[in-house]
Amino acid sequence: MRSRATIQYALPSRILHWLMAAMVVVQLFIAAVMMASLAYYPLLLAIHKPLGIVILIFIVFRIGNLFLHRPPPAMSTMGPWERRFAKGSEILLYALLLIQPLIGWAMLSAAGGPLTIGPVQLPPIAPEQVGLFGLLRIFHSVAAYLLFLTFTAHLCAVLFHTVVLRDGLLSRMAPWTRRLTSGESDFTSSADSNPQPVTEGRGVSD
Numbered sequence: 001m002r003s004r005a006t007i008q009y010a011l012p013s014r015i016l017h018w019l020m021a022a023m024v025v026v027q028l029f030i031a032a033v034m035m036a037s038l039a040y041y042p043l044l045l046a047i048h049k050p051l052g053i054v055i056l057i058f059i060v061f062r063i064g065n066l067f068l069h070r071p072p073p074a075m076s077t078m079g080p081w082e083r084r085f086a087k088g089s090e091i092l093l094y095a096l097l098l099i100q101p102l103i104g105w106a107m108l109s110a111a112g113g114p115l116t117i118g119p120v121q122l123p124p125i126a127p128e129q130v131g132l133f134g135l136l137r138i139f140h141s142v143a144a145y146l147l148f149l150t151f152t153a154h155l156c157a158v159l160f161h162t163v164v165l166r167d168g169l170l171s172r173m174a175p176w177t178r179r180l181t182s183g184e185s186d187f188t189s190s191a192d193s194n195p196q197p198v199t200e201g202r203g204v205s206d
């Protein structure tokens with residue numbers, strides 16, 4: 001009998017996933033408008049910096065959460081290459097979401113500006129140097145483009161599975177708890193402590 005752990009991500013993983021997805025979309029949008037509009041630059045930067053620090057805090061929680069809740073096994077509709085590609089892009093997303101806010105913070109430290117989030121003043125994490133600021137500024141742009149591309153590829157893959165293959169991939173990460181069908185249990189049996197790849201095929205929907 002398959003347990004919930006083999007068909008859906010754990011609830012904390014799903015909550016963190018959707019909160020972070022929303023924050024990253026908003027952050028990229030704010031950054032793009034901020035760089036295009038002089039009038040709104042100060043206001044948008046004042047949102048961009050604390051939001052980036054919140055994303056940093058969330059990704060640290062999310063990495064910790066990986067050790068607490070293992071993801072369900074890959075679906076049978078994914079071939080070996082797609083599984084490798086999916087794993088690689090997830091690792092890249094995690095790495096970028098950790099590195100990008102740190103680059104932003106280090107960039108401000110190199111510029112000599114204090115980083116104040118509400119009543120809290122964060123310490124500098126890089127020496128005050130104009131040359132270093134220039135370099136980190138370039139890295140911040142490159143990481144943002146990479147993040148955008150990886151995020152878009154991830155989104156396209158999920159859309160392909162959901163709309164074309166219709167294999168129920170999205171329901172594994174749905175914020176709501178998936179209804180169990182016969183042959184599925186809410187409890188993890190001893191056989192599920194080492195879950196095998198799920199053999200879900202076309203037409204599994206919720």
Ligand code: HEM
Pocket residue numbers: 027028031032035045048049050051052053055097100101102103104105108115137140141144145147
């Ligand atoms: C996931 C988090 C973050 C993302 C996705 C992100 C993304 C971006 C993007 C796309 C830009 C515009 C780059 C360009 O036009 O070349 C930008 C600019 C900027 N970011 Fe971030 N950022 C993040 C976190 C942070 C953090 C934590 C800070 C500082 C605490 C920060 C500080 C800045 C500053 C100061 C600029 C404007 C630089 C300028 O005016 O030249 N960012 N960010």
